[in-house]
Amino acid sequence: MQQIADDFREKDILSLEQFDTKSILTVLQQATHMADIATMAKPTTLLAGKIISLLFFEPSSRTFSSFAAAAKRIGAQTIEYQGMHVSSVAKGESLSDTIKTFASYSDAIIIRHPEVGTATKAAEASDIPIINAGDGIGEHPTQALLDCYTIHNHAGKLDKLKVVCAGDMKNGRTVHSLLSALSKFADNTVYLLSPESLQLSPTDKASYTENGLTIHEIFHEKDLPKDADVWYWTRVQKERFSSDEEYEKMKHRFILNLDLLNTYGNSNLILMHPLPRVGEIATDVDADPRAVYLTEQMRNGMYVRMALLALLFGEEV
Numbered sequence: 001m002q003q004i005a006d007d008f009r010e011k012d013i014l015s016l017e018q019f020d021t022k023s024i025l026t027v028l029q030q031a032t033h034m035a036d037i038a039t040m041a042k043p044t045t046l047l048a049g050k051i052i053s054l055l056f057f058e059p060s061s062r063t064f065s066s067f068a069a070a071a072k073r074i075g076a077q078t079i080e081y082q083g084m085h086v087s088s089v090a091k092g093e094s095l096s097d098t099i100k101t102f103a104s105y106s107d108a109i110i111i112r113h114p115e116v117g118t119a120t121k122a123a124e125a126s127d128i129p130i131i132n133a134g135d136g137i138g139e140h141p142t143q144a145l146l147d148c149y150t151i152h153n154h155a156g157k158l159d160k161l162k163v164v165c166a167g168d169m170k171n172g173r174t175v176h177s178l179l180s181a182l183s184k185f186a187d188n189t190v191y192l193l194s195p196e197s198l199q200l201s202p203t204d205k206a207s208y209t210e211n212g213l214t215i216h217e218i219f220h221e222k223d224l225p226k227d228a229d230v231w232y233w234t235r236v237q238k239e240r241f242s243s244d245e246e247y248e249k250m251k252h253r254f255i256l257n258l259d260l261l262n263t264y265g266n267s268n269l270i271l272m273h274p275l276p277r278v279g280e281i282a283t284d285v286d287a288d289p290r291a292v293y294l295t296e297q298m299r300n301g302m303y304v305r306m307a308l309l310a311l312l313f314g315e316e317v
């Protein structure tokens with residue numbers, strides 16, 4: 001897979017594997033400028049004349065609209081498809097032909113698809129940059145970058161952190177990309193709280209630990225560390241289950257409520273969630289000052305995507 005090596009121009013963004021620490025920090029630094037740009041009264045024209053295609057073959061609220069908003073806030077225009085309504089796809093056209101079509105009309109393609117590896121396949125068919133906005137249970141690199149930005153804004157660093165991730169470690173692509181990002185920085189430790197059947201796959205686990213990440217898999221709330229910097233809660237990924245019954249048994253195994261937060265949390269941690277949540281965080285936690293999922297974390301998605309799009313076209317600020 002092509003490495004970014006701090007030069008984003010015309011590259012595909014498919015996986016966190018492509019990033020070294022310097023490249024991650026460049027996105028974060030650019031995102032800080034983009035946060036200022038987003039609140040400026042005067043529109044920017046950094047990407048004026050560019051057209052970005054958004055092809056989302058799986059449902060999305062935040063990723064889709066934050067990418068669309070990001071493109072527009074820096075002057076690009078968008079072609080937007082959500083669902084299976086792309087005419088040619090509905091008629092049975094191959095992915096490769098569909099990608100070639102959109103590549104001939106636009107300057108970059110952002111794709112979300114239920115199958116692992118689809119973004120990589122799209123990149124093979126395309127001569128313009130492809131951004132992976134989630135490929136099945138695989139990766140969600142732009143989510144990890146916005147998560148890193150959020151953590152960095154609070155902790156001031158991305159190393160020597162203690163991070164709790166809870167929920168669906170097996171199927172959650174946001175966790176996969178976040179662990180990959182954390183494994184690049186020194187001395188990070190993660191506690192993964194999940195039902196045993198939703199543990200990380202051995203292959204995923206080996207790839208993060210080989211990079212130097214310390215992983216503790218835990219199956220009970222009582223094993224939560226009390227000195228974590230971040231709690232990253234996630235939804236059990238219903239659409240990845242073959243039986244509704246199995247999903248129902250798992251979906252609310254770990255609910256974050258004020259009681260749990262006050263028992264195991266400390267006053268400095270931040271509470272994150274990629275969203276959507278479907279009951280695994282009680283709504284009375286939202287008002288806690290440590291909760292950033294409905295506020296900063298979500299907004300940061302737009303800033304980070306503005307930064308990434310600008311970097312792809314060599315238009316950093």
Ligand code: NCD
Pocket residue numbers: 062063134140143173174234235274275276
């Ligand atoms: C996540 C996703 O689609 O992977 N949502 C998002 O992009 N913010 C998380 C999820 O759906 O659980």
